[in-house]
Amino acid sequence: MAGSTAADPICTDEPLLRLESLKVYFRAARGLVRAVDGVSVALERGRTLGIVGESGSGKSVLARSVLRLLPERSTIQTGGRILFDGQDLCRLSESELRRIRGRRIAMVFQDPMTSLNPVIPIGRQIAQVLKYHLGMAPKAASARALDLLASVGVPSPRQRLEEFPHQLSGGMRQRVMIALALACDPELLIADEPTTALDVTVQAQILDLLHRQQNERGMTLILISHDLGVVAKLADRIAVMYAGRIVEQASAEALFGDMRMPYTAALFRSIPKLANPSHTRLEAIDGRPPDLAGELRGCRFAPRCRFAGDRCRDEEPPLGRKPPDHEYACWHPMHLTARGGNA
Amino acid sequence: MSADVLEGLEAIARTEARRRRRSIVDFMLLWAPIAWLVLVVGAAALADWLPLPSPNDQDLADILATPGSVHLFGGDSLGRDVLARTIFALRISLVAGVGAVAIGLVVGGLVGTLAGYFGGRVESVAMGAMDIVLAFPPLVLAIAITSGAGPALLKVILAIGVLFVPAFARIARANTLVFGNKEFVLAAHAMGMRHSRIILSEILPNLVPPLLVYSLLMVAVAIVAEASLSFLGLSVPPPAPSLGSMIAAEQRNVLDAPFVVFFPAAVLFLTVLTLNMAGEQVSRRLQVREQLL
Amino acid sequence: MPDMIENQPHTVEPILRVERLVKQYAVRRRTVHAVSDVSFDVMPGETLGLVGESGCGKSTVGRAILQLPPPTSGRVVFEGHNLCGLTGQALRAIRPRLQMVFQDPISSLNPRRHIADIVAAPLTLSFGIAPAERDRLVREMLEAVGLEAKTVWSMHPHELSGGQCQRVSLARALILKPRLIVCDEAVSSLDVSVQAQILNLLEDMKARFDLSLLFIAHDLAVVKNISDRIAVMYLGKLCEIAPSDELYAGPRHPYTKALLSSIPSPDPKAKGSTDPAIEGDLPSPFHPPSGCRFRTRCPRAQPLCTQQEPPMRVLAQDHFTACHFPLEAS
Structure with a gap:
């Protein structure tokens, strides 16, 4: 299905939603929490963007900040733009925003x-x-x-x-x-962990429903999940988030065909796969994600990364773009394909 | 990135200043009540050793004496020192308040914890008994208890304490229900712990914060209740001083010598107010910790 | 189901045998049939996975085995003793050998106690253990589950991450050297990367302490990874029991097949089919369907399924299915 939409002529040059180095910080007792720290992403009309990350990676904050649904008192948005259909949502007044919320952009949350x-x-x-x-x-x-x-x-x-x-x-x-x-026939639907609270059989039904509704209405969809499998099912494009940043981003095909960032690969490998014989040793990621209120130096995944070198700990890798359309932030990129991992 | 971080840091600095101002207010809100309570409790506890005239010594020359260096709070209509009487009255108030809360806490806490933990018939019987206590008109119950034989102060404590039991029982039961359903209690069962031990070492520590906060508030209520009963002449008999009876006795002199009523009333008011404030502060601090749990 | 037990050639006695377990609750004068007639064995050193959707009664089975609370009827034979009917001291004497790890890592630890106290709690139940010996055992067990004893010793549960809390739960369960641990959704609330850590830890602990596991979870991929055999439950009944790899390769019960194909695979190649495997929701446990309980959602249901409850039948070595019209072996 991804193939048919990819060739679809309705995908014009101007994306429906474009986030430009978006930063959302929180004030907390332990300091400034950099929940979303410079995220840039573009989503064309009619397409599906999957955002994957573990809890605390900032994916839900990112989703909520698009509609500015975060508590104003404790949130500081220090930078970036949220361009929806050419309009910067950060500059809209509360009443202008209300005309967009629910009408042009709608959200579905985890807990119905x-x-x-x-x-x-x-x-x-x-x-x-x-x-x-x-x-x-x-x-x-x-x-x-x-x-x-x-x-x-x-x-x-x-x-x-x-x-x-x-x-x-x-x-x-x-x-x-x-x-x-x-x-209200929204142009963009943001589904934040829409199936996490549900059983697998019902999850399959809901994913199918989202997919059909999107096709019927030509809607654009952002699907947020901690489950690579859920995202793989629907998304045309996948962004992997870690510690407030996008660490790898590509079309679903390209990403699963060739995972470059060790975090994506580790995330993929730590999922138990049905096809593997039982008692297959899983490759766990040791440690835990960094405290986003603390000092962050170098690559944020470096402390848990098997391939990390001195450069990774000192210098933050930029999100580089590799042709045709694969972005990842890593000094020592690797190659892992989903199929190879499955075989 | 650096420019944005700077901007963020500036925002923090701004809120820091605001927070510092707020923290001074917070500091006063916590420590001023505590200071007053320490003063009151200390005075009441050390009343016998303080350089005060006896609260029951009458001196005709000091009838309705104005406050001054001899009588700091003035003299009452029988020429007794109001300060001394207020301090001795406070002693009775505090003993009555703490005693009544102790009865409510121990009996109510026990009944409520057992009801919440075991449920079923235990719960129906226990909470039914509590409803019966609640259904009694409180004043009638208090008069019934205080009219019996025995030392007056003990009867007052018992009367107020009995009235407090249902409220404590409800709080203990509600919290036991919450914690009793958590998996750590199930895990304790799975280890082979006895009921008595689960209640004591797993559930009770979790009941302490809510019951502590409630107890502080109820001491204040008990003090007011004691004062009201003594105003009605149901507490310690004269000449023993009690805040309520002092106010009641001097009612008719309020226009000539307002201080005779004002000082005991002010002390009563401040004590009750500070107990409430302290309870509020403790509960707020515990809630912050609770959110972390 | 008795025929299933006869058919299984046991040379070794099972460590746990559950026979015709039934658990019913009364909810507002109506009866919930949470578990109806469930039987299975767990062999020494084996991991049996128990899988099903929420509300299928799998957690109730786990708790009924530990008599928390006891089942309505049926037998739970653990190491040769029937636990049902045991009370007081007799039951407490067995408890240390049969432990449980729960789903919610935070709420399964008492928030007001130190980690060391939580892990030591089971030890304090038996008299005559010296404090120094107790501390040594606690330290050893904390290190065994991959925690730095010195660091976590006097911490409170809320200062730890979910994965660390689950390690503490496991240490507490292991400290009395149990023979069988019931893991009730023990990894379900964890992130995948942490889930993998805990699954690996469970495998290590199982080997190190010579344990048997009853691993209850809703995620078939997780269950398959850790289990030797898998029992699939639907609405209070078992549908199928088979060795893990065989269950995956050739499910014979339509529900097992549906469950397998509902799991989203992290491979975009599998994306073409978004068609859900089964429609509708779980029927009400107050009024379970007559005959086969899965028939209301089963694509293969026939009139017979409405009239008669399918018995558990053996279809291949160690492969049992309760279905009138089982799928062909692949």
Whole structure:
């Protein structure tokens, strides 16, 4: 599927979303936490960007900062631009931003239980969004809510309209969240760990749903996950985050065909693979990610990297671009292919 | 990168200054109440050795004497030293407050912990008993207990303590439910620990912070309750001084000699206020630690 | 399921034998059938994986084995003793030999105690251990699970990372030299890189202390990596038990197959098929479907599946499946 969209003529030169050296810092008791520290990424219309990273890598902060959903009191955005359709979201006022949130850019979060209002029937929650953003009449809004629920695969949607979030299963709630996010036909959908709380069989259903909705609506998608497998399933392009930075970025094909950054390779190797015989020794990454409030010198992965040399510890490698379209930040790049690893 | 970091550091410096100003206020909010409480407790504890006139010595020359070098807080309508009486009254207030809370904490804590831990029938019986206590009109219960035989102070402590038991029981039960369902309790069972040991060494340490905070607040409530009972003449009998009875006895002199009522009332007010503030501070500090846990 | 036990030629006695285990709860006057008639063995030195979706009853099985709380009916025979029905001192005497590691690394450690105290707690239960000896054992065990004893000794759980907490849990479980450890989703809340560390550690500890493991998890890839045999559970019942590699190579129960194909593979080549393997959600455990419990989501369901519950049958050496219409061996 990646192949067909790659050749698609709707991909124009101007990307729908472009982050330019975005930096998001937090004030915390232990100091300044550099959660996102100079991230640049571009995403063309209709494509899917997968962001992979472990907890604390800054991937969720990155997603939230696009819509400026982070607490203003403790956040300092020191630099960078968030260009959405040519407009810098950092310069918009709160009211201008509200016209974009939910309408042109929508989000789906990990925990559908806490993202839905527990005391309002789900039909009314969807209708409210339609009334607020599109100014729809109550009747039209509820009719549209019904259509949306049906389109995301909620069985007997008419009956579900009246139900409360706690009456639904986790998978159904996530479908409702997706319906809510799709209500205003957004151009960009940001899904932050949308399947992490779900069982594998339901995860497969939700990923399929996201994929279909994206194709039907020509929507652009950012899929954030800690699971390389989930991202591999949908993404055209994959960015690997570590300690607040993108350390490797390429098309899914290129990345899995040739992982250059040792962190990406280590992450890949530490996943237990079904195809391997049981009791296969996993290649764990020793240690833990650096404290983002502390002093960071050299390559951030160096303390845990098997290939690290003196240069890695002293000098930070830039995110270099290798033709045709593979970026990675490493002084000692390597080669690992997913297929080779699987064989 | 460096320019951005500098900008970030400047932002930090700005907030640092703000934080320093805030920390002075925080410091005062914590230590001023503690200083007052230390003063009050110390005075009450050392009352017998302080260079004070006896609280019950009457001197006709000092009837409603104005505050001055002889009588710092003045004299009351029977010519007794108000400062001495206030300090001795404080002693009774504090003993009543701490004693009542001790009863509530021990009995209520025990009942609530057992109810939360074992659940089922134990819980229904225990919490049912608590509901019965709550259903009694508090004043009627207090009058019933204080009208019995025995030393007056003990009866007051018992009356207020009994009224506190249900509240402590509820807090202990709620927190036991939270911690009892955590996996470290299950792990203790899996190790083969006895119930008694699990309650003592696994659950109890986790109940200390919430119960401690609540106890501080309840000491203040108990002091007010004791003062109210003594205002109604249900606490220690005269001539023994008590903040409530001092205020009650001097009501009619309030216009001629306001200080006779003002000083005991002010001490009562400040003590209760500082206990509340201290409770608030302790709870805030514990909450910060709690978030780290 | 008795026929399954007869069919298995045992030369060695299993260390754990679970027979016809049933666990029911009452929730608001309705009965939840959390576990219905589950039987399996764990052999000495073996790792048995127990896998299934959330709500399938796999954790309930793990806890019922440790009698936390005891099952409604059935037998749990551990080292020749039936644990069900044992109470008080008799049960406490066996507990040290049967330990558990839980999912949530933070909440399974008492937040107000030092790491050394947490690990030493099981030791203090038996009388007559000298403090110096106790400290030595704790230090040894902390080092064994890859923690620097000196550093973590007087730390509190919240000062450690999730992976480190899980190491502490493991040290606590190991200190009494148990024979069997039940790992209930022990790596599920960890990041993949840390998960790999803990999985490797479990393998090392198993070899070093000659342990048997019952490894309960929802992630089939993780379970397959660590287990010798895998038991697949669905809605309170076992569907299939087979050696790990055989289960992967030739699943015979449609549910096992669905579970296998639902796992996203980190290989874009596998991307072409985003079609979910099964539709719908888990049925309610209050009213499990008649006959085969998987029939409501099974692509191969026939009328027979509604009427009759499929018995556990042996299909190949050590390969058991409860299905009327099992898939062909590949």
